[in-house]
Each structure stands twice: as structure tokens, then as C-alpha cells.
Amino acid sequence: MNEHESADRTRPVEYDHVDVSVLVVGAGAAGARTAIELADRGVEDVLVLGKRGHGDAHTTWARGGINGALGTHDPEDSPAIHAADTLNEGHFLNDPGKVETMTEQMPDRLRELDEWGMAYSRTEDGEIDQRFFGAQSFRRTAFAGDHTGESLLNTLVEQAQKRDVPYRENVMITKLVSDGEAAYGAVGFDMDTGEFVLFNAGTVVLAAGGYAAIYDRHTSRDDENNGDGPALAYDAGASLMDMEFVQFHPTGMAVDEDDPEWAPWSGRLVTEAVRGEGGRLFNADGERFMERYSPDQMELDARDVVARAIGKEVTEGRGTDNGGVYLDISHRDADFIRDRLPRMYERFADLGVDMAEAPVEVAPTAHYGMGGVAVDDGGETDVDGLFAIGETMAGVHGANRLGGNSLAETVAFGVAAGERIAERVDGPGAVPDALVDSLVEPHLADLTATANRDGAHNVESVLADLRACMWTHTGILRDEASLRTGLDALADLRERASDLTVGPVTSESFELAVDLGFSLTAAETVLRGALERDESRGAHYRTDHPEADSDWIRNIHFESADLGGIHSYTEPVGTPSEAVRAALDEGHELDYHQLE
């Protein structure tokens, strides 16, 4: 342990030093797959860390599946058609290069996971089974029951352990060390001991998840997906892109909020696999309403289409008492449901509902941020030595995401980033003294001042108000007046966030106070992006501009400007390859009625 004086010389700041070549922040599927690739390419001196225990990352909550054009049932499927479906769903705001980086790799990635022992569900012939998922032309979603994420992460963690990849649990990164041009490492604290740590690292990979939990009703764990990854990168000088595109999953649990048994489940995901296996939506009048909104693709149309349809049924008075609609798979027999959807079946059975006998209630819920850090095809940002991958990065999903594509993105970009880093890694980093004085120690002094503070506001209530503000002002339906009100409310929340009551560094309130800072950055870029994009496209729906505008085939970027300001600019989208253009011209589309 070294003892240094903080830059304002009022308080000594103690911190530990760790020197590594590559620091991977995040141990979900994206971070774990990067570490495996680095190990296989002979890169030593890598450290992976996460703010939870080993094997406990948000990835474990992923349910329905992972996409790749294996063609188990539909041999005519191909990576080019997978890319075409992804671009269609993304309303052509996706970066075609990144989409193809993913779709080209995925058949191999799925087979590799099979060789590594992933517990896929299988066909009678023993092949990797693939199911229908919304808006995909073919059965392309490989799965392990409805616990695909857990199975994937277990497989990757086991492989990382076989390669002796060093891992540190329960460390939270609070700031990257960067001069805006290059990254030199990161600062954080050990959540068990409260010790501050400076990680010197020539390369930093952010694989720290997304930002969907900044909404009131969300499918994420409350303490994950608070915007850590995007906010850390933004603060370090990287640009954020597409932040206005937030996916509202059509089927979150709709519950009686006054019932203590059900209330904690509000907004939790009812996997798309329920519809992929034949589940049907009915309003409170017993009408199968998707026939009115999407007679061809029905319940398996794109998530934004189904979410808005449910929202409309509810606001027009055809919803249930709990503000949802019914999702019914009781026409399938109990053995089938238990086999294909074991966790869903169990969850509802524990709450007293047998899915083989009765429908469940569902309503839209914030699920995934399509935006994130702008990177190139190798996952590298504009800041030298800083990478961002998995849910932290932007570009693959555009204006909306196909279910099953985010797990695909984690492993595909884990490999792409690992390859790129292996070509350029040149030993442990060293944080320049000037940055230690001007950035590291003042930041640690701020953290020290935040701990044990007796301020006017409770951190949990500020976070709850922030989430409510996002749901109200930049939810499924948006308009200029409400977005402006949301930005004003955000300024007030920032004010409150500067005067919090916080416990010691090891307390939950300290973690939440750090998270609140990240969430405010993510929230501001979502609100500003939604205001700037005066059109409707994919998951972003402006009631005052309900049509798509072809001039808006551009991505909105945000960068931090001097004096705490924010700078936005737009960039045009790239062109898909010839093979993908051909697949787009062929006009493949899901034929929902195959399911009936």
C-alpha cells in the first residue's frame, strides 16, 4: 500500500497499485470470451474483474437463446440472411461491418461452444436445436431450455479457468485513467475491503454491460445495467452513439403492485421464447389483437411493433386490471412447456399459475439499450488502448435488436477484440505522473469525500426518481415537450445527487452513489438523442413525428466537451456487402403461420 497526498493536499489518499498489460472490466460473456481469446493467442498478464462474484454477471439472466445461421432445421439460412434480418430489424441504422463481423462468425462460435460442453437443447438427431424468435426469417436461435445465458457463461468461465485467466471479484471501477487521447488504466475500489486501487494497464476492455436499468420498469437486475460501461467510456473521451434507442420488450410481467408476493416481479422478463414456442396474445376482451396489427407475423413481429400494440390495447381500455394483456401458451401440453421453457414454467408455478392451464399477464418493460460506445469492427474506440464490447458497445443493433443477437454479439466481439489486442499489446501500462496528480488522486479524494457523507438526499430515492423520470419522459412514446421536461427534471436530479447521504466505501449506498453518477450520464444522452431525432424509427417513437425520415439514416454521437459540456454530432451509416444487399433484395421474412 502506498500513501500519497491528494492533489489538494488536504487529505492523504491511500491506494493499492496493480500493473497488468490488459485490464478487462466485466466478466459477463463478453469479458470472459475476450479473456479466452487473449489466452489462446498467448497474451499474458491479463486481469479480468467484475463487481460481483465469479460466474455471477448479468449474462446469467439471458433466457431464450443465441443466434447463428447453423441451419439445423432451415438449411437455406445463411450469415448473409442473418445480417439482412438484423439490418431490417435495426431499420438500417446498424453498422453493416459490425453486423457482418457477428453473423459471419456465429456458426463457428456456436459449434465451438458445443465443443466446450455448452448444454444446448438438441434435436432428436442430437444436433443443436434452433427455435423461432421474433422477426427472423428462419429458426436461427440456439438455446439451452430457457436458461441459455447461464449455460453460456458457465461454459465460458470453465474455459477461462482452464486457461488460468486471473480474475478479481467484487471490484468496482469508478473512473478510467485517460487524457482523452489514450487510456492508461482504471481506478476503482474493492467492495469487500473498501481499499482503493489504481490499475496500470496499457489496454482497457470495457465489457461492463448496458443501461436499460435506468428505467423504472426494467428486466435487468437493479444493480446491473446502470450505464457503467457507456458512462466510463464517455468520461474517458470516447463517443456514445444511438443512445436514444432503448428496446422495450413487449412481455414483462404485469402484476398487482399491492400484492407483496407478486410486486417484486413487476417488469421481469417473460422470454420471447414463449411466443417463439407458440404463445399467443389476447386482450381483456379475449381478442387475439395482433391480427389487427400484424396479420402475417402476428406475435412474432419485431419487438417494437408488439410492444406498441400492447401499449395501445392497454391505453385504449382493453387491458387487464394490472395494466397488461394475456400471454397464453396453454394450447401446448405441459411436458412440452416444461421441456422448452423450464424456468418460466417454474417461476409461474411458484406464484400459483400453471402455464399449461392458464395465461399469464404481460406488459412492455425496458430491456436493452441498443446504443453504447462507438467502436470499430475490432471493438476499439477513438481513445487509444480503450476497447468496448458486448452490451457496452453500439453499432450492431441499430434502431432495434433482434432477440438472440446480444449473446451473439458478446462472443463475436470478444473474439474480434481479443484478436485485435493480441496484435498490438505491448506490455504493462504506466500511468503518467501528470495524470496521477491531475486525475487519479483528485478522483480518489472525491470518492473519499462521498463516503460517510451526511447530505440532504437519500441515494435510493434519487435513483428511483431518475428511473421514473426516464419512464415518463422518454419511454415507449415520446414527444418534444415531454423530453424537454425530462431534461429539466434531470438537472434537478443532478443537483440532488451532489448532496447525498452515503455510508462507508463498503456499503450498498456507496455503490449506488457511484452508479447514480453513471446513470445520470446515460440518461442525459438518451433524452438528448431522443429530442434531437425528430422522426420515428425502430424502438424510438415520437408521437409528434410518427414517420421515419430518410434524412435520418444517421447515427447521433455524444462526446464530452470542455467544462462539463456535451457535444453532439451525426454520422452517416455504412453500406452492406454485396452478399447482404442480395439477401435484402431477396426479401426473406418469417412465416409465422408455420407455427400453427
Ligand SMILES: Cc1cc2nc3c(=O)[nH]c(=O)nc-3n(C[C@H](O)[C@H](O)[C@H](O)COP(=O)(O)OP(=O)(O)OC[C@H]3O[C@@H](n4cnc5c(N)ncnc54)[C@H](O)[C@@H]3O)c2cc1C
Ligand atoms: C432478463 C434478460 C434476458 C435476456 N435474454 C437474452 C437472450 O435470450 N438472448 C440474447 O441474445 N440476449 C438476452 N439478453 C441480453 C443479454 O443477456 C446481454 O446483452 C448480455 O448478456 C450482456 O453481456 P455482457 O458480457 O456484455 O455484460 P454483462 O453480462 O452485463 O456483464 C457485465 C460485467 O461487468 C461488470 N461490471 C459492470 N459495471 C462494472 C464496474 N463499474 N466495475 C467493475 N465491473 C463492472 C459486471 O459485474 C459484470 O461482470 C437478456 C437480457 C435480460 C436482462
